[in-house]
Amino acid sequence: MTASNSPRVPVAVLISGAGSNMAAILDAAGAADAAFEVVVVISNVPEAGGLTLAAERGVPAVVVDHRGHGRDRQAHERAIQAVLEAHGVEVVALAGYMRLLSPWLVAAWEGRMLNIHPSLLPRHPGLDTHARALAAGDAEAGCTVHLVIDDVDAGPILGQSRVPILPGDDAEALSARVRTAEHVLYPAVLDRFCRDSRRP
16 A cells, blocks of 8 residues: 555644644645544634634634643643544644643653754743753754654654754744744654555
8 A cells, every 4th residue: 555545643733822833744644645634623722813814724723722721731631632532633732732641641641742842952941942052052953753752852863953053043043944944844854754554
């Protein structure tokens, strides 16, 4: 059986904002030989611009607002899990999802949840990666796709893309170039991951 007639892996994309990486993933899913399809986009923010973009492309766009659950992260995540199960999701791609996940949800998707981080991990995990790379005098920055584990930005690395730091760069300029690299790297790694997951 060839990849072109194999069933595509059903993927959910979780977002909190504009969804630029989600858009790149949707573009890749439209390829004739893609190994995955995006079956649902979920956001914890009702106003997230990516929801409109997903809906315009015919992808179910679901809001699971964390604010309705107070401080009960697991209750919020159980609501997300219900949406994932209802859509038959097999792989979850975090794409600018700005919530720390509980050990419960991480364990439920162990080995099947991906994230992209705007640095060359293990350098600069967490926030403010571009400013930190510049302050450290790094010669290059970049982005990393990794599996999610119960430790922030510490899971097994699936792919990286390197971006040179140029004279005169500030955090905004560097961020823009890294984001362009993200839009190429994430769909490619996700496609390879899904293709490999279907191999006997």
